[in-house]
Amino acid sequence: MEFNAPAGENLFDRSKVVGKSTRRIDGPLKVSGRAPYAAERHDVAANQAYGWIVGAGIAKGRIRSMNLDEARKAPGVIAIVAATEHNAVGSSDWNIAPLFGGRDIAHYHQAIAVVVAETFEQARAAAGLIRTSYDSADGRFDLETAKEKSKVGTGFSGDKSESTLGDFDSAYGSAAATVDATYTTPDESHAMMEPMASIAAWEGDRLTVWTSNQMIAWGKKALASILKIDEDKVRVDSPYIGGGFGGKLFVRADAVMAALGAKAAGRPVKVVMQRPLMFNNATHRHATIQRVRLGADQDGRITAIAHECWSGNLDGESGEDGTLQTPKLYTGANRLTRSFVAELDLPEGNAMRAPGEAVGHLALEVAMDELAEKLGMDPVELRVLNDAKDTVPADPDTKISDRNLVRCLREGAERFGWSKRNPQAGGNRRGRWLTGMGCAAGYRAGPTEKSAARVRMDADGGFTVETDMTDIGTGSYTIIAQTAAETMGVPLERVNVELGDSAFPASSGSGGQWGAASSTAGVYAACVNLRRAIGEKLGFDADAATFEDGKANLNGESWEIADAGALSADGEMTYGDFKDGYDVGTYAGHFAEVKVDAFTGETHITRMLSVCDAGRILNPLSARSQVIGAMVMSAGATLMEDLHVDKRFGFFANHDLAGYEVPVHADIPHQECVFLDTLDPIISPMKAKGVGELGICGPGAAVANAIYNATGIRVRDYPLTLDKYLDRLPAIA
Amino acid sequence: MRSFTYERAASPADAARAVAATQGAKFIAGGTNLLDLMKLEIERPTHLVDVQDLGLDAIEETEEGGLRIGTLVSNTALSAHPKVRRDYAVLTRAIQAGASGQLRNKATTGGNMLQRTRCSYFYDTNMPCNKRKPGDGCAAIRGSSRQLGVIGTSDSCIATYPGDMAVAMRVLDAVVETVKPDGTARSIPSAEFHRLWGDTPHVETVLEPGEIITHVRLPAPLGGRHFYSKVRDRRSYAFALVSVAAVIQSDGTGQVAFGGVAPRPWRLPEADAQLRNGAAAVVRTAFADARPTEDNKFKIPLAERTLAGILAEAKG
Numbered sequence A: 001m002e003f004n005a006p007a008g009e010n011l012f013d014r015s016k017v018v019g020k021s022t023r024r025i026d027g028p029l030k031v032s033g034r035a036p037y038a039a040e041r042h043d044v045a046a047n048q049a050y051g052w053i054v055g056a057g058i059a060k061g062r063i064r065s066m067n068l069d070e071a072r073k074a075p076g077v078i079a080i081v082a083a084t085e086h087n088a089v090g091s092s093d094w095n096i097a098p099l100f101g102g103r104d105i106a107h108y109h110q111a112i113a114v115v116v117a118e119t120f121e122q123a124r125a126a127a128g129l130i131r132t133s134y135d136s137a138d139g140r141f142d143l144e145t146a147k148e149k150s151k152v153g154t155g156f157s158g159d160k161s162e163s164t165l166g167d168f169d170s171a172y173g174s175a176a177a178t179v180d181a182t183y184t185t186p187d188e189s190h191a192m193m194e195p196m197a198s199i200a201a202w203e204g205d206r207l208t209v210w211t212s213n214q215m216i217a218w219g220k221k222a223l224a225s226i227l228k229i230d231e232d233k234v235r236v237d238s239p240y241i242g243g244g245f246g247g248k249l250f251v252r253a254d255a256v257m258a259a260l261g262a263k264a265a266g267r268p269v270k271v272v273m274q275r276p277l278m279f280n281n282a283t284h285r286h287a288t289i290q291r292v293r294l295g296a297d298q299d300g301r302i303t304a305i306a307h308e309c310w311s312g313n314l315d316g317e318s319g320e321d322g323t324l325q326t327p328k329l330y331t332g333a334n335r336l337t338r339s340f341v342a343e344l345d346l347p348e349g350n351a352m353r354a355p356g357e358a359v360g361h362l363a364l365e366v367a368m369d370e371l372a373e374k375l376g377m378d379p380v381e382l383r384v385l386n387d388a389k390d391t392v393p394a395d396p397d398t399k400i401s402d403r404n405l406v407r408c409l410r411e412g413a414e415r416f417g418w419s420k421r422n423p424q425a426g427g428n429r430r431g432r433w434l435t436g437m438g439c440a441a442g443y444r445a446g447p448t449e450k451s452a453a454r455v456r457m458d459a460d461g462g463f464t465v466e467t468d469m470t471d472i473g474t475g476s477y478t479i480i481a482q483t484a485a486e487t488m489g490v491p492l493e494r495v496n497v498e499l500g501d502s503a504f505p506a507s508s509g510s511g512g513q514w515g516a517a518s519s520t521a522g523v524y525a526a527c528v529n530l531r532r533a534i535g536e537k538l539g540f541d542a543d544a545a546t547f548e549d550g551k552a553n554l555n556g557e558s559w560e561i562a563d564a565g566a567l568s569a570d571g572e573m574t575y576g577d578f579k580d581g582y583d584v585g586t587y588a589g590h591f592a593e594v595k596v597d598a599f600t601g602e603t604h605i606t607r608m609l610s611v612c613d614a615g616r617i618l619n620p621l622s623a624r625s626q627v628i629g630a631m632v633m634s635a636g637a638t639l640m641e642d643l644h645v646d647k648r649f650g651f652f653a654n655h656d657l658a659g660y661e662v663p664v665h666a667d668i669p670h671q672e673c674v675f676l677d678t679l680d681p682i683i684s685p686m687k688a689k690g691v692g693e694l695g696i697c698g699p700g701a702a703v704a705n706a707i708y709n710a711t712g713i714r715v716r717d718y719p720l721t722l723d724k725y726l727d728r729l730p731a732i733a
Numbered sequence B: 001m002r003s004f005t006y007e008r009a010a011s012p013a014d015a016a017r018a019v020a021a022t023q024g025a026k027f028i029a030g031g032t033n034l035l036d037l038m039k040l041e042i043e044r045p046t047h048l049v050d051v052q053d054l055g056l057d058a059i060e061e062t063e064e065g066g067l068r069i070g071t072l073v074s075n076t077a078l079s080a081h082p083k084v085r086r087d088y089a090v091l092t093r094a095i096q097a098g099a100s101g102q103l104r105n106k107a108t109t110g111g112n113m114l115q116r117t118r119c120s121y122f123y124d125t126n127m128p129c130n131k132r133k134p135g136d137g138c139a140a141i142r143g144s145s146r147q148l149g150v151i152g153t154s155d156s157c158i159a160t161y162p163g164d165m166a167v168a169m170r171v172l173d174a175v176v177e178t179v180k181p182d183g184t185a186r187s188i189p190s191a192e193f194h195r196l197w198g199d200t201p202h203v204e205t206v207l208e209p210g211e212i213i214t215h216v217r218l219p220a221p222l223g224g225r226h227f228y229s230k231v232r233d234r235r236s237y238a239f240a241l242v243s244v245a246a247v248i249q250s251d252g253t254g255q256v257a258f259g260g261v262a263p264r265p266w267r268l269p270e271a272d273a274q275l276r277n278g279a280a281a282v283v284r285t286a287f288a289d290a291r292p293t294e295d296n297k298f299k300i301p302l303a304e305r306t307l308a309g310i311l312a313e314a315k316g
């Protein structure tokens, strides 16, 4: 089915299931520990052995030798696959450094061996006996220095990451009020609860990998290409995923080393990437340096807007593009955005929740706060005044599909009690506490990807949806069941959902907040085909009929759909070119209140609110969970998350969950999330957009602005830890 | 983790003898620190002597009006004890500022005193570390040192004793009671218990090989108001950037110790004597010999501001 024109009124506009708050259908399995995550799939293959990954002890260079003798003799050891005895594996479209690279070391903790043993403990103990010596090479580990040699990077579409409009320099030069500020954001880790994990088993030349992966079709292709085997010989299965945040968009070393280990051991092998390896072996969000320049007239109308971003990566091409939201958010006739990428020899940077925008907002939305102050304007009013209307500010040929940012900001201000904010920064002190409020706007694209599914009806009228879509904790199971129940006109309980198996039709997968909109549209397409098959069988025009309570009704006639007997239909939703003329985005108004200890500088968030405009909300309950989780992550980015780069050894030094701090419950006392009742007919028949990344685009900037409002101190170097402003806090007696 | 042998001792002296008798043997109590380090092969004991059957899990009142805490008393039990809460509130507050509920249920008094540093490089066996491997060098000194020590450190090691409980113990002038392998007992003032690193950062306390902690003794209560302020980057489940334990009397005199800054809970009598002159005077005295790094020099003003917050509250 091709979606090739804006959606008109359809069954989802009269929905009974879709759009209603619905508890996760997989919830009982998860809370009772019966949902098997990758490492717990004891039943899928008999005789599983355990693999332990050995990570490189240097950042760059070559392995001189590996002494494996003692390890090979250690109790329980079945096989060792080591870099000195194995060629580098093949490459894929989804990673830069080889996931197992032979003697050449491209980054710290890159896999150099897997030890396979009868038990986990034996594999770990034997791995500790391997002695490796290296010839270290010099590497580039400092973004500030490497930045000098950076060049304009390429975006996800393969285009150069730059755009210009009008004449920025002269407009900026003649603006009545200007801001020119540079912000830095650190490298960040996904730090998801479930680390990478895979069980691999070979049957002859066929490989099955039970794993934890967001994008099954990509994973299958990547494994085939890395292991140099035929794609048809690979099966990937990932029904439950304990968080990914983009870190599991791609096959990583756990899957590859499990496959190599299983081949060498001649039996299935399970590999869980040990937590201390997760930070340097797996991917991370790249650090950025961002310069924002804003120029406005006396009334606050933006006349010039420039956003430049520098980041680094192994290939010097694919960086963190912090400018992504800037062409979209605010009007202004003279514009410049450019994202540069430098070559760095740190571990591989790649997508992390809202890649680009998540950190881009930490710069742009703080610069807007700075501009508001220069103009003596309320920060909400400044944003409202410069809101884009019908077309994309940096690309006037592209229409905006549906945008309600002003409503988000106004409604948020009203609900949050914004009018009580003291515009005088540092002006509110109660006892030892300095209090303040901040706001930010949020923009994140609302993309769709083609997505397929199969829907089967049993003889007794029960339904099963099969698609390789993944549920990374987001609630995919439930929205897919809701979509099928709505379209087939049956209660939710009649729908069973099977996900994550590459044997199923290929879906959009989960990433870039496209999963909810795309996968449900694909399920809808399959359901429409199943309705047609039922109509054909029972002799009615399914497209004209309404499906309700297990019956199809048309012109006063009624059919029990179960009478059609067991049937199955595949379907896929694809998207026509008409969408190219539109920018489909999601929007939010974010608000935060903080108190800062005037003595120690500790920041306590007291309240957060996000008002979101993301089209139809398929399941308000799980969508809320997505947004509040993202708000936490955004607060974490502002207040504490920080991979410490050791610029001598070239690695992230704080590579465990004690050293890499993410927020705890006590950091987040009160959150609210409100969804506007909007519909976007351009995105898909569901008129629904994703929210999982919108929620991390802006809340952190609202927190940063609240800290400024509380203290009168502007820190532009994230995270905003107290050591960076202690000396500027009020003097103590 | 390397394989090891294991036994349970029946008396403190037996336990001490068992550890002294085997090269590379260690005691294990709650295991919350030791087992983590063994998994990472930072600790590689050949033999473990479990002390959990020693019956040292009571809190008794002493003749001098204080408390005698068995080494196996859990952090949870100690912090919740009514007398501790009433008379040694700084200890309750310090313990509860540490780790998590689950860990405190398992962590013991002696084990807590002996928890090892949290330096990132100590935790990464690819990195040079004098504490892990004497003579290896120290990766932290010119590396990532924001969490590390500013005073009492050396050219060999700039790590800290990271814990909270011991900072309160130090302010209360607790005494560590031990039994040596030959059966003799001794009492070690908390001021002397942790060593400064010097050029042997792998030797962290004055305990002799095989010497076992049996009790920690608290002198009679000090009265006054008790404070424990722990400053960190998140509100729970993180080690201190700086912590301050203080007991302040109504006349403004008192005791103060700093955590997260040195190889031991940092307290100087001459700094205590400055309490009535304010936080700046105390910190100037206590940190006169500080040698911070660029990354962690903020700890000194932070210590001052944290103490100032306490003194303001004590007055108010």
Ligand SMILES: Cc1cc2nc3c(=O)[nH]c(=O)nc-3n(C[C@H](O)[C@H](O)[C@H](O)COP(=O)(O)OP(=O)(O)OC[C@H]3O[C@@H](n4cnc5c(N)ncnc54)[C@H](O)[C@@H]3O)c2cc1C
Pocket: A658, B026, B027, B028, B029, B030, B031, B032, B033, B034, B035, B036, B051, B071, B097, B098, B099, B100, B103, B106, B107, B108, B109, B110, B111, B112, B113, B114, B115, B162, B163, B164, B165, B211, B212, B213, B214, B237, B238, B239, B240
């Ligand atoms: C995630 C995490 C967070 C933490 N956060 C904090 C925190 O915020 N603040 C804080 O203060 N602590 C914190 N801790 C540390 C925790 O307090 C210690 O792990 C705990 O107190 C150790 O006690 P244990 O009984 O488990 O010791 P074990 O691990 O059993 O032993 C520790 C050491 O003491 C020795 N030992 C034990 N008993 C005796 C004895 N009777 N005589 C001689 N030697 C003995 C052992 O040989 C070993 O070397 C944290 C720990 C973890 C894992």
Ligand code: SF4
Pocket: B117, B119, B120, B121, B122, B128, B129, B130, B131, B132, B137, B138, B139, B140, B141, B148, B156, B157, B158, B159, B201
């Ligand atoms: S500071 Fe101490 S613990 Fe850390 S690396 Fe140096 S010697 Fe090791």
